[in-house]
Amino acid sequence: MKKITKWLQQAFITITVLVVAGLGMTQVAHADDGLQKIKKAGVMKVAISPDYPPYEFQMNKNGTSTDVGMDVDIIKQIAKDLGVKLEIKNMDFSSVLVAVQTGKVDMAIGGINPTDERRQSVDFSKIYYNGGQSFLISKTNASKYKNASDLQGTKIGAQTGTLQYDLAQQKISGATVVGMDKTPNLIFALKTNKVAAVGVEKPVAQAYVANDKDLKMIDSGYKLDINQTGAAIAFAKGNPELVAAVNKSIDKIENHGWIKTYLKNAGKNMSENTVDTSMLRYWHYFYSGFLNTTLIAFVSVAFGIILGIILALMKMSKFKILSWPAISYIEIVRGTPMMVQILLVYFGLGALINIPALTAGIIAVSLNSGAYVAEIIRGGITSLDKGQKEAAKSLGLNQKDTMRFVILPQAFKNIWPALGNEFISVIKESSIVSIIGVTDLVYELNIVRADTYRGIAPIVVVMVIYFLMTFILTRGLNYLEGKMNHD
Template sequence: MTYSGLNRLAYAEDSTNSAKKTIVLGTSADFPPYEFHKVIDGKDQIVGFDIQIAKQIAADMGAELKIEDMSFDSLLPALTSGRVDFLISGMNPTPERKKSIDFSDVYYRANQAIMVRKADKDKYNTMDTLKGAKIGVQKSSLQEEIGQKIEGAQLTSLDKISDILMQLQTNRVDAAIIEGPVAQANLTDDFAITSAVPQVEDYGYAIGVKKNNPELLNSINATLAHLIKDGKVQEFVDEASSMVNGQQKTQDTFSFFLKYKDYYIAGIKYTLLLSILGVIFGFIIGLFISLLRMNRIAILRWIGVAYIEVLRGTPMLVQLLIIHYGLALTFHINFTALESGIITLSINSSAYLAEIFRAGIQGVDKGQMEAARSLGMSSSQAFRHIILPQAIKNVLPAIGNEFITIIKESSIVSFIGVADLMFQAQVVRGISFAGLNPLLVAAVIYFIMTFVLSKLLGVLERKLRTSDIH
């Protein structure tokens, strides 16, 4: 038996060799007390009252719960493409969303709040005072809809609550519209909740399921019914609210790194893995494409040109979303988030490397080929043993620059939930309630990685020049 329209529920053998289902939850764990990261017994865990509900749903199904953490506006594509089985992330069942997915019964209702800097508490104390103000909201949320209805309001829509609060703290917005319990969870000495109350249709919160999946939806509704009846939902809310850390003591950047070093080390491993594999595959594909680009056969040359122009002319984020979600929706090809990240970095890098190789190959004196042919080499032998080594040596600095670029651009894969360095920095921001230190640590680590790589490439270049002299 499966619960997902794309048969996403996996089966694993437990110790008694009986089949055990795995149901996949999609969430954006930066929304305390609904879902958030917290270190418990030395281990990072995703907790919150939404997570408690999800665990109960899985338990009632006799299934194991797997949690996929990603950005909020990646949740709907993840569900419709079959990468997750259901969504719980403080999500309102708005009419617009109901066009794409089905929703369970409402399991919780909460008020909306206006958060401001403490000094502005009396300045923005009614909804009328927010007219024409700069307001921060979460992208693709009910709060964004509320902000759009405020006359003259200038909205800044961002993915993360922590980013919205950073905008507020640095005077880039005047106020932020935030879910009431979330505002309370993030309340610090810098902020205040005003007496202004947004007027909005109360959609409540519900669980998202892919359309035409009544079996899973009915099972979820059955669990919600007994949780609500037994008063468990409010119990989960109170328990999760008590787990929120709130404001923490300010630390210097180095001490901050030592405290959260395990997160950054895990992120470094993924970043290096993505970058190394991206360059290796990009190198191979790029060399092949450069040969197509220079081929005498018109159709092959056109294919090479089209490949390069399309990949260089479209944003990497678009390429990532097409590979991760588009292929799943259209062809039912479901790459993991890590696989999608590696593929995207590889093909994007290959387009630039192809032009680098072409420049290097064309930069080798034509007399080299003629000399090799005169010695009895075939064209392919001459290219492989004479032309290509010289071309790669000539463009090694450009290849090194592309490697450095990939290390920095690999951060884009955090958008789909790959736990690279940038993803871990965002997790630390959620755990620590610190706005700047997690980013400063990430910036220093990126600099160290790229600086060390540039020095190693410099050493390699000097050795190659020395070998040419001798």
Template sequence: MKCLKQLFMLFILLWSLVLPSTALAATDSSQASTSSSITNNTTTTDNSLQRIKHKGTLVVGMSADYPPYEFTTKKNGQTRYVGFEVSLARQFAKDLGVKLVIKNMDFDSLLVALETRKIDTIISGMNVTPKREKSVDFSHTYYSGNSYFLINKSDRNRYQSAKDFKGKTVGAQNGTLQSTMINKDMPGTTNKGLAKLSSLVISLQSHKVAGVLMDAATAKAYAANNSNLMAFNSKLPNTAGGIAMAFHKGDHSLEAAANQTIKRVQQKDLINKRWIPQASHYMRSYKKQNTILSYWRYFATGIEYTLIITVVSVVCGFILGTLFALMRLSKNKLLHSLAVCYIEFLRGTPMMVQIMFVYFGIGAIIQSLPALLAGIIAVSLNSGAYVAEIIRSGIQSIPLGQTEAARSLGMSKRLAFHYVIMPQALKNIWPALGNELITLLKDSSLVSTIGVGELMYQTQLVQSATYKGVLPLFITMLIYFVMTFTLSRILLYFERRMKHAY
């Protein structure tokens, strides 16, 4: 009961820290819905535009797997974001006189990132809907299009309209208008939602789904770059508005600046006359040269970030694990209860949820928290809980007589623990620690959900750039195997050394 009470108090403390910003957002929202005179009054106190100019950067959130809106290509071995929405983002940043910073993450994480101010705006093919307008403010629309089905060309005689998918499974990206359309306008059809569009295309090519519903321009782009796929108009009713930039509630001055940019872009028709043709050019040119081997730097970068996350998390996790193991073994009731709460809570919740909570939850309080650091913190905390139990079991496996013998020789408790108990315990728990290290190496892939450029994140970039789904995954599997196998050999070497030493 004491453990649960302390855990409850921790939640109350976190909520009290987050509540003021939530209340402020609600106040800004109510001000935005009043008369125009009050809105003008609010704009005078709104510092969103001034804040962006002061920091000198505009952080734009997007899911860069959506050609020709936004996708990735490579130039001189470096990732480059291209697409007509990327061009729009660059123009917006240029008009503001600041540097553009693109934050690439899953589409269904963008709204959370905006609400917690991890990003300044969303420019990612986001349709204006009444539900979204409750949580964010939208600029004027700058583009609109129909929804198309992407299917395997071998199924072109089987699927020719939306009703032909009845009883079948159709995929759509999580959080998109198309996902809502399947649930609402395609009765009898199962909606298969995934975070990445590239993953849905893989599912389509492996016949896990009958079709994928997506924006017309994107469907045509995939069909144009893969001879085995084709796209056709779904002709489903579109009840949502066009595509617009999304802003944090109350950021009226920044929204007004965006509307000015959109107005100038539309007057010159830059999207249709210049930016979409540019995006098509990138897609055609890279279709000729985008072999998997030419993206080796992506995999190298992914390995680098994966090893950084793993090494730092292992060190921090071992320190935390040792600390909380000793606290749980302590006779002090407060320390023991805190350790139990920490261990049971971290082991009882998924690591992905913990990663997103640290980045979006704690990150709402510490807004400068980088995604890489948030990922390392979350992985370290999770690992510390498991390492604590491993170390505790190792210490308790040592007979009490060992401690008594050491004390009889005049050793203090600290010296007995350091020179007698811990070396023997480490020998006993080494295989379990090694298993935790290997698991940690593989679980580091979960930080890709918040945009950290580790191996899985880079694999998704390669999938988006090459329009190939299975081969990049196979290469990633081989890389993980090489790393884990090498690590297991190293751990086995030290395990044999310890057997000879003790």
């Protein structure tokens, strides 16, 4: 057992070194060639998180989802100035800077504040906008919280990993800061009195107040360094030519006063989104999420079963050269969160091979499912009476045919309920792939919440869809189980 533990530690160290080395090589490869690479490819890839109006959000027009907002207009102008096409990569805000560092995109935009901590990992353009900092409060508490000083000792919500989170901790005495990944979640927490206020940038606060009559905005009162609190565009380290070219476009935008026009356009788009906030209008969002969730679940379980069979047979092998890798793989996968595995596949493996988000999500979920299926299959095989092997041997079947025609069919019959549970678990747990921008049900849920400013209705719709999916699947699996038992 000690040898196995030592081997596991060595394997983990090796994997970590390879990933870090890969990330390092990627960053070196991108140094000083960012602008040339973009022009050679004819495409500028930009990461955004389209749930942050008026900076970036999605507009529902004639059943078509389109990325809009001030930041989207800015990167369109930059792409035009560079003479290349624009390719937008949607993902969680927590992933946009990682995408830049690992070379998945050429730059990231989204109200990103160029703090000293972030400058250690990425480079920034000049500040293109500074809207200031504000708090959102419930109108019912307007008399209680007249200014930021009244928030001392209260619970304040802020998006995790943002400047607003740090400022609330540093500037509001005695406050408990509650971090969440999505602004719509924070607004919902505010409306249900989970927090007293939500710290956001002033343009975001204005957008919510304009579209939600239950909210009010108060000034933060912060005295801040404009060089760290304004919005800037992020790049991988060591791309001065690209930064200079983008700064030139920003100067052009400022000289023409286009930021005001971009904000005006964003306001019009937000108003159009909120003319009709019924969930029926957004049916195609949920339908698209349903298709991707179903695709991920079915493909991942199929590959997971294949991988599970291989791993189970390897683990049961008498040869340590086969059993040890299988044991190590199963323990590592079962001992780490799926979210970490998805990030590792997309950003770690993706640093060496450019993998689309959907493909990376399927690979990660398949690899995760394979480890659990392996233990289910192994349990099914070991539960069979040893006499089955002896009977097969007496009939002249070799070990391969015995496993194929005798052992595995009976094992699958015994483990069918467990495999069904794994399938259902994959449908629900695969929702974590939204973190890398896969447009599954949870991803579309957050987009609809950001577009409509409605907190509950989209959640209810997605819950119903998930329930119907699992309910129908459960009934189907139970039917097949009954047929197998009857046979």
